[in-house]
Amino acid sequence: MATGRGxxxxxxxxxxxxxxxxxxxxxxxxxxxxxRPKRNVCIECxxxxxxxxFSGVRLMQCMPSEVLLKIFSYLDAVSLLSLGCVNKRFxxxxxxxxxxxxxxxxxxxxxxxxxxxxSKHTETVSLGCAALHDKxxxxxxxxxxxxxxxxxxxxxxxxxxxxxxxxxLPCKNxxxxxxxxxxxxxxxxxxxxxxxVVEKSNLSFKDTSLTILWYDTDxxxxxxxxxxxxxxxxxxxxxxxRPPSKNGPRRFSLMAEYHLANLTESSVAVGAxxxxxxxSLNPGLLVGIWKVKNEIAFVMANLHYNQLLERxxxxxxxxxxxxxxxxxxxxxxxxxxxxxDYSLHLDLHGRNCMYLCGTFKCLFCRKRDIENGYxxxxxxxxxxxxxxxxxxxxxxxxxETDVFKGNxxxxxxxxxxxxxxxxxxxxxxxxxxxxxxxxxxxxxxxYMGHIYTADYVDSEGKVSVEFVWLEETKEYIIVSLVxxxxxxxxxxxxxxxxxxxxxxxxxxxxxx
Numbered sequence: 001m002a003t004g005r006g007x008x009x010x011x012x013x014x015x016x017x018x019x020x021x022x023x024x025x026x027x028x029x030x031x032x033x034x035x036r037p038k039r040n041v042c043i044e045c046x047x048x049x050x051x052x053x054f055s056g057v058r059l060m061q062c063m064p065s066e067v068l069l070k071i072f073s074y075l076d077a078v079s080l081l082s083l084g085c086v087n088k089r090f091x092x093x094x095x096x097x098x099x100x101x102x103x104x105x106x107x108x109x110x111x112x113x114x115x116x117x118x119s120k121h122t123e124t125v126s127l128g129c130a131a132l133h134d135k136x137x138x139x140x141x142x143x144x145x146x147x148x149x150x151x152x153x154x155x156x157x158x159x160x161x162x163x164x165x166x167x168x169l170p171c172k173n174x175x176x177x178x179x180x181x182x183x184x185x186x187x188x189x190x191x192x193x194x195x196x197v198v199e200k201s202n203l204s205f206k207d208t209s210l211t212i213l214w215y216d217t218d219x220x221x222x223x224x225x226x227x228x229x230x231x232x233x234x235x236x237x238x239x240x241x242r243p244p245s246k247n248g249p250r251r252f253s254l255m256a257e258y259h260l261a262n263l264t265e266s267s268v269a270v271g272a273x274x275x276x277x278x279x280s281l282n283p284g285l286l287v288g289i290w291k292v293k294n295e296i297a298f299v300m301a302n303l304h305y306n307q308l309l310e311r312x313x314x315x316x317x318x319x320x321x322x323x324x325x326x327x328x329x330x331x332x333x334x335x336x337x338x339x340x341d342y343s344l345h346l347d348l349h350g351r352n353c354m355y356l357c358g359t360f361k362c363l364f365c366r367k368r369d370i371e372n373g374y375x376x377x378x379x380x381x382x383x384x385x386x387x388x389x390x391x392x393x394x395x396x397x398x399x400e401t402d403v404f405k406g407n408x409x410x411x412x413x414x415x416x417x418x419x420x421x422x423x424x425x426x427x428x429x430x431x432x433x434x435x436x437x438x439x440x441x442x443x444x445x446x447y448m449g450h451i452y453t454a455d456y457v458d459s460e461g462k463v464s465v466e467f468v469w470l471e472e473t474k475e476y477i478i479v480s481l482v483x484x485x486x487x488x489x490x491x492x493x494x495x496x497x498x499x500x501x502x503x504x505x506x507x508x509x510x511x512x
Contacts, residue, residue: 185231226259254320306417391477436453
């Protein structure tokens with residue numbers, strides 16, 4: 001009986017008291033099963049003992065710093081970073097240079113044990129001991145994180161170097177995303193500054209793009225939303241042995257920011273079905289709005305593979321990734337030609353189904369094709385029926401939520417990849433496009449039917465497509481496809497600012 005009263009009495013001591021009996025009582029209570037009250041046990045002290053037993057943080061707060069540092073030394077880097085978010089004391093202890101120097105040294109030689117390191121590399125250990133007193137707390141934590149992030153980026157960017165010979169784009173995107181633990185989230189911000197994060201998504205991979213669909217049952221009211229931000233998210237310290245945790249430390253890379261104020265008026269209406277209306281925002285965002293409630297049903301982002309990994313990883317939480325400056329190829333084959341030997345890869349799909357996948361090579365333009373601030377590249381000619389392309393299936397964009405599914409007709413997602421004469425991406429995008437019935441007739445003897453047009457415009461250029469609907473075979477035929485590249489994009493791409501040698505690029509025209 002004396003033992004029971006002694007145990008509870010010592011445990012009820014104040015946390016500030018330092019005695020072996022208090023520490024021993026905490027240790028025994030922490031490691032043993034719950035203690036049930038006995039007849040002669042102080043009932044007033046028992047609730048405090050039980051509450052401490054089930055509160056691990058309170059127990060650890062009572063421990064001396066030396067004991068906590070010993071416990072923390074057995075944890076990995078991710079666990080240390082998580083512990084640093086508990087309270088101020090844990091944050092200071094988790095920044096201990098001795099613990100992080102040990103992690104930093106072991107990361108240099110991961111296959112060696114600490115015992116071997118101590119015996120074979122005394123120089124490293126001695127330098128580390130000297131560095132413990134010279135550096136501020138958290139120095140080696142920062143150095144370790146910088147080293148791990150740098151190695152992670154190098155490992156991922158190495159996979160991006162493998163290019164598809166047909167599209168000129170990275171062909172190991174899925175593998176790179178798996179290695180990096182990459183995911184994408186959207187952050188909705190209302191007019192009061194409150195943020196709503198949506199992470200649940202479905203991914204759909206295509207040859208040249210990735211489509212991400214977010215759906216939630218608790219979207220904020222559309223009328224109070226101001227902005228939507230798209231982030232690429234990766235674990236701060238990725239571990240290939242286990243899947244990334246949403247509760248661990250993560251890095252955010254801002255990819256795009258959209259303004260949602262007056263969405264139905266400022267955006268482009270793509271189409272509608274019985275349940276939702278689709279509105280498009282550049283670059284490549286599609287917002288589905290319920291017809292009845294006028295609230296968000298889903299958000300769909302179309303991401304082109306060109307520099308997708310860089311934009312998703314190398315940016316920061318506030319600044320987007322800036323690609324390196326382009327180094328133009330000086331070329332003067334024929335003074336009559338402008339751009340020449342370009343190639344185009346075009347995909348048309350509806351998120352779940354593919355309608356067209358085509359490659360066009362040997363594209364060129366002449367000086368007379370530059371007008372009104374655009375350079376024209378004619379890919380499919382209306383009069384040349386040998387290049388006319390049939391469309392497989394009925395055009396439409398598929399969508400889904402937790403409860404409903406649907407398909408909005410007369411629209412599609414266009415993935416365009418224009419490669420220069422060296423095979424490098426020159427103009428790339430992935431965006432939803434709507435079709436409209438044209439008033440003019442086809443004027444072709446081969447095709448008798450209604451003509452539909454689909455146009456896409458952004459800051460870098462325009463795309464104009466004409467379809468003919470064949471009622472007998474129930475299919476569309478592409479009879480015209482023209483690209484209009486902005487002269488401003490060419491000026492930036494070829495570094496033509498304040499230069500007089502325009503003739504070396506074959507684009508010297510009075511309209512430039």
